Amino acid sequence: MESWLILILSLCLCAVLNLVFQNKSNRTKLTLPPGPLKVPIIGSFLWLGSFSFSRLEEILCNLRHKYGPIITLYIGSEPSIFITSNTLAHEALIENGAIFADRPPSFFAPSRLVNSKHNIISSTKYGPLWRLFRRNLTSEILHPSRVKSYAYARKWVLDILSQRLRSHVESEESVRVMDHFQYTMFSLLILMCLGEKHDEKVIKEIEDIQRTFLVNGGRFRVLALFGKLGKIIFRNRWLELLEMRRRQESVLIPLIRARRERKEKNPDEFVVSYIDTLFDLQIPEEGGRKLSEEEMVTLCSEFLNGGTDTTSTALQWIMANLVKNQEIQERLYSEIEEVVGSGEEMKEDDLQKIPYLKAVVFEGLRRHPPGHFVLPHAVTEDIVLDGHVIPKKATVNFLVSEIGWDPKVWKDPMEFKPERFLGKEGEVTDITGNREIKMIPFGAGRRICPAVGLAIHHLEYFVANLIREFKWTAVEGDDIDLSEKLQFTVVMQNPLRAHITQRVI
Numbered sequence: 001m002e003s004w005l006i007l008i009l010s011l012c013l014c015a016v017l018n019l020v021f022q023n024k025s026n027r028t029k030l031t032l033p034p035g036p037l038k039v040p041i042i043g044s045f046l047w048l049g050s051f052s053f054s055r056l057e058e059i060l061c062n063l064r065h066k067y068g069p070i071i072t073l074y075i076g077s078e079p080s081i082f083i084t085s086n087t088l089a090h091e092a093l094i095e096n097g098a099i100f101a102d103r104p105p106s107f108f109a110p111s112r113l114v115n116s117k118h119n120i121i122s123s124t125k126y127g128p129l130w131r132l133f134r135r136n137l138t139s140e141i142l143h144p145s146r147v148k149s150y151a152y153a154r155k156w157v158l159d160i161l162s163q164r165l166r167s168h169v170e171s172e173e174s175v176r177v178m179d180h181f182q183y184t185m186f187s188l189l190i191l192m193c194l195g196e197k198h199d200e201k202v203i204k205e206i207e208d209i210q211r212t213f214l215v216n217g218g219r220f221r222v223l224a225l226f227g228k229l230g231k232i233i234f235r236n237r238w239l240e241l242l243e244m245r246r247r248q249e250s251v252l253i254p255l256i257r258a259r260r261e262r263k264e265k266n267p268d269e270f271v272v273s274y275i276d277t278l279f280d281l282q283i284p285e286e287g288g289r290k291l292s293e294e295e296m297v298t299l300c301s302e303f304l305n306g307g308t309d310t311t312s313t314a315l316q317w318i319m320a321n322l323v324k325n326q327e328i329q330e331r332l333y334s335e336i337e338e339v340v341g342s343g344e345e346m347k348e349d350d351l352q353k354i355p356y357l358k359a360v361v362f363e364g365l366r367r368h369p370p371g372h373f374v375l376p377h378a379v380t381e382d383i384v385l386d387g388h389v390i391p392k393k394a395t396v397n398f399l400v401s402e403i404g405w406d407p408k409v410w411k412d413p414m415e416f417k418p419e420r421f422l423g424k425e426g427e428v429t430d431i432t433g434n435r436e437i438k439m440i441p442f443g444a445g446r447r448i449c450p451a452v453g454l455a456i457h458h459l460e461y462f463v464a465n466l467i468r469e470f471k472w473t474a475v476e477g478d479d480i481d482l483s484e485k486l487q488f489t490v491v492m493q494n495p496l497r498a499h500i501t502q503r504v505i
Contacts, residue, residue: 031388031389032072032079032390033067033070033388034067035067035073057399060084061084069083069084069085070088070388071084080376080395081390081394083396083398084402084403085403086403086406086436086438088385088386089403089433092398093440093443093444093445093446094445099379099383101126102126102378102380103125103447104377119133120133120301121133121450122375123375132283132284133299136277137277141272146272147457148348149271150191150192150271151348153192156197157185158462161180161466165500174475174498175497176496176497177495177497178312178496181462182207182308184462185307187203190203190304193300193303194300195272195275196273198255206251210248210301210305212244213301213305214305214488248301252297252301253297256275256293256300260275260279278291307455311370311455314370314441315462316496317364317367317368318360318361318368318459319463319466319472320496321364321368322360323472323473323480323498324482328360328416329472333471333503335356336357346465350464351464354464355422357460357463357464358456358460359421360463361463363418365439365441366405366410367404367413367416368484369401369404369439369441372399372401373399374397374398374400374443375443376396377395377397377398377447378395378396398440398443400443403438404438404439409438410438433448468503472498472499473500475498475499478497480496481494
C-alpha cells in the first residue's frame with residue numbers, strides 16, 4: 001500500500017513539474033523581441049528623454065547594437081516591432097509573405113478621418129478589396145505595354161524640363177534642380193492619372209493642394225487619437241481638414257467629370273489613363289457598386305503622391321552623386337553615346353542596352369532610398385521570428401536604409417559605387433527581394449510598391465537624357481553636401497544646386 005502511495009505521489013509530482021516547465025518553456029518562446037524598458041501609458045523608457053521622430057532611425061541604429069536585429073519599442077501601450085536585418089526581412093516578407101501582408105489601421109490618414117470608405121491601395125487591409133485595387137493598377141496602368149504607350153508623355157515633360165534647364169545655360173546661373181524635377185514628375189503623373197495634358201496653372205493648382213495634404217497631414221493625428229471627441233475638442237483643426245478636403249475635391253472632381261464625358265463620346269480615342277480604369281471598377285463585396293467620385297479623388301491622390309516626391313527625390317540624389325563624382329558622370333555619358341550614337345535621337349529601348357545606367361540608378365536607390373522605412377506591416381496571426389513571437393495584429397516596421405547599408409552585405413556601403421552592380425555581384429542583386437534581400441527601396445513581398453518597374457524606368461529615362469544633353473558640375477565653392485533630412489521623403493539637407501553646360505550631341 002505504501003509503495004502504491006509513493007508511486008502515485010511520484011506520478012503527480014512529475015505531472016506538476018512537467019506542467020511547470022512546459023509553461024515556463026512556452027513563456028520563454030512567447031516573448032516579444034527585446035527592447036528598452038516600458039513605462040505604463042507613456043511607452044518605452046527612451047521616450048522620456050528628448051525625442052523626435054526624425055531621430056528614430058538614429059535611436060534604432062544604437063538599439064540594434066545593444067539588442068540585435070529585431071527590436072520592440074512601445075509607443076503608448078502598443079508594441080511596434082522593428083526589423084533591421086536582410087535575412088529576417090526575407091524570412092518575414094517573402095517566406096511568410098501572407099502573414100506579414102496586412103496593414104495596421106490607418107487612423108492618421110486625413111482622408112480616412114473625413115470618410116472611412118476612402119480606402120487606398122497602400123493602406124487597405126489585406127483582402128479582396130486590396131486585391132481588386134492593386135490588380136486594377138498593375139494590369140491596367142503599370143503593365144509594361146501600358147507603360148510603353150506613355151512614351152509620348154515622357155517626351156512631352158522631358159522637353160519642358162530641358163527648356164527650363166536651357167534657360168539656366170543661357171543665363172549661366174546655377175540651377176536648383178529639385179523644383180524642376182518635382183514639377184516635371186507631377187506633370188507626367190497628372191497626365192497618366194487624368195489622361196490629359198494640362199497647362200501650368202492647372203498643374204500648379206493640383207500640386208498645391210496635394211502638397212498641402214502631405215505637409216500638414218501630421219497635424220491632424222490628434223483628431224484620430226481622441227476619436228469623435230477630438231472633432232469637438234479640436235473643432236478648428238477639424239474644420240481646417242474638411243476645408244482642405246473640400247478644396248481637393250473641388251479641383252479634381254471637375255477634371256474627372258470632364259474626362260468621363262470625353263471618354264463616353266470617344267471611347268477609343270485616348271490612351272487609357274488611371275481614372276479611366278476607375279470609372280467601371282466594381283466592388284463585388286458591396287453588391288457590385290461603382291466607386292463614388294470622392295473615392296476616385298482619394299485613389300488619384302494616392303497615385304499622384306506615390307510617384308512624384310519619391311521619384312523626384314531619388315532623381316535628385318542620383319544627380320547629386322553624379323555632380324560630386326565627375327568620373328562616374330563621364331563614364332555614364334560615354335556609355336550612353338556608345339549605344340545611342342553621336343547625333344542620333346535616344347530611344348527608350350536604348351536604355352536597356354546601357355548596363356552602367358541601371359547600375360547608377362540601383363546604387364542611387366541603395367545609398368539614398370527616398371524612404372528609410374517601408375510602410376508599416378501588420379501580422380495576421382502569431383508567428384515566431386528569430387526566436388521571438390510577433391503577436392497577431394502587431395505593427396512591424398522594416399528599416400530600409402540599414403538593410404541597404406549593411407557592411408556584411410555591401411563592401412564600403414556608404415560609398416557611391418555603381419560598379420558593385422556590374423558583373424557577378426550585380427547579377428545576384430534582386431531589387432524585388434524575391435531570391436534574397438540585399439536592398440528594398442520599394443519594399444518586398446506582397447506589399448511591394450506596385451510601381452517599382454515604372455519608377456526605375458522613369459529614373460533611367462531622365463538620368464540618361466539629362467546626362468546626355470548637359471554636363472553637370474558643382475557650383476564654385478560647393479562640395480555637394482549629402483546630409484539628409486526627413487520631409488515626406490528623405491531629402492537633401494541642402495538641396496542640390498548645380499552649374500550646367502550644353503553638350504554637343
